[in-house]
Amino acid sequence: MKLQATPKAERAVGTNKEAGSKEPRSQRKRMRRHFRGYIKNRSQSCKERSSSWQEIESRPLHVVLGNEACDLDSMVSALTLAFYLAKTTEAEEVFVPVLNIKRSELPLRGDSVFFLQKIHIPESLLIFRDEIDLHALHQAGQLTLILVDHHALPRSDAALEEAVAEVIDHRPIEQKCCPPCHVSVELVGSCATLVTERILQGAPEILDRQTAALLHGTIILDCVNMDLKIGKATLKDKNCVEKLEALFPDLPERSDIFDSLQKAKFDVSGLTTEQMLRKDQKTISRQGIKMVISAIYMDLEAFLQRSGLIADLRAFCQAHSCDVLVAMTIFFNTHNEPVRHLAIFCPHAALRMTICGVLERSSSPSLNLTPAPSIHPNLQAYLQGNTQIFRKKLLPLLQEALSAYSDSKATPSGQHETAGVSGEQVDKELDGAGALLFPRLSQDEEEPSLPPTPMNSLVDECPLDQGLPKLSAEAIFEKCSQISLSQSTTSSVSKK
Structure with a gap:
């Protein structure tokens, strides 16, 4: 050419x-x-x-x-x-x-x-x-x-x-x-x-x-x-x-x-956490709830041990106006086989629990998740046993989780409530950053006029440089x- x-x-x-x-x-x-x-x-x-x-x-x-x-x-x-x-x-x-x-x-x-x-x-x-x-x-x-x-x-x-x-x-x-x-x-x-x-x-x-x-x-x-x-x-x-x-x-x-x-793809040396999250990210949303899914090219343990990780995750969510951040870590072992793990950052307890529940219970496909030790209440990490579930296959499950949460918070009277978790529990688990990140979750929002791209997206409300x-x-x-x-x-x- x-x-x-x-x-x-x-x-x-x-x-x-x-x-x-x-x-x-x-x-x-x-x-x-x-x-x-x-x-x-x-x-x-x-x-x-x-x-x-x-x-x-x-x-x-x-x-x-x-x-x-x-x-x-x-x-x-x-x-x-x-x-x-x-x-x-x-x-x-x-x-x-x-x-x-x-x-x-x-x-x-x-x-x-x-x-x-x-x-x-x-x-x-x-x-x-x-x-x-x-x-x-x-x-x-x-x-x-x-x-x-x-x-x-x-x-x-x-x-x-x-x-x-x-x-x-x-x-x-x-x-x-x-x-x-x-x-x-x-x-x-x-x-x-x-x-x-x-x-x-x-x-x-x-x-x-x-x-x-x-x-x-x-x-x-x-x-x-x-x-x-x-x-x-x-x-x-x-x-x-x-x-x-x-x-x-x-x-x-x-x-x-x-x-x-x-x-070359897995070389993240010199990148900040924010740059690593931006390097390969996709976005989905449901009823005003926005989720970013980033591919992180390193081992989960090394990612969780990064200095100032929680502050960086919180700042990323604020900068990108997202309610949930899912990091899928990936690296290749000595047999050149892919190893994939998950980390879900979400200050909103009910939303985080809904997402984790959908992923843990999924049988088609089964992720074979094993909870990893948590470094912060707002972050849930998993070892993923089924390494054939890469991000493209994970996205429909995450969309299902957002839909399940949206359905659970709507009542016949048109009011919103948290399914399975009391308001007091949510208030206790929400830290100050969570309250800033999730003002939209208490509002009665309609479906966006245009549905989000389900698969390949850095889409809804994607900030184009002006x-x-x-x-x-x-x-x-x-x-x-x-x-x-x-x-x-x-x-x-x-x-x-």
């Missing part, structure tokens, strides 16, 4: 300095007109100049958007699908992969940073969510969205739902959450598998080694080195990896790429103009 040999969206996956110098001036101006009104300008002078950039072309911009967690699977799925669409669609269409995080968040994703460097994709050429105003594009009638690795938009993006033209996801769909559009869903280990299948079926000739390496490494990491016994990989994942290896025999050995990506981008407007214009190269440049892509 080398930019010097690939038009349109290739600028998001390579470099194209030589070709860029030959770009027609009229085309460069056209692309600048197309984007200038929508890039969040860095300085007041840029903002003043933007008032004169009102002429926008009629053709739409197709944005391929991954999920808000922006893990490696989401990032690579967006990049490679945009590449495929750009190579197989008529020249007037423009496809742009957008990473659904702020640029400043990328360093927290060690595996993504490592892989971008390994595949020779400069971070400076990527476009992040805080660098393009999708709402303004939509208001101008020029936005088409393609969602990958998720199937519903957060409440803050509800207005964009009508712009969604396609969904590609690898987790169960809740019909009420999914936009009315073309939906491709299959329960495989990696969304990159579905993108690989689409490329192989639609235009295998566009694959080059760089694109194949992106897809190959991502599937292997997501599917835990294609170990079917672990329960993440499916036969389709396995078949796609084998087909990529057949086309490009010089791809890295599976164990080598898995070990290097996993090492600040200024890290890149100058001119730098963004230059990147966007590279996308348009395909409208006048055709080059062959050789398989290496």
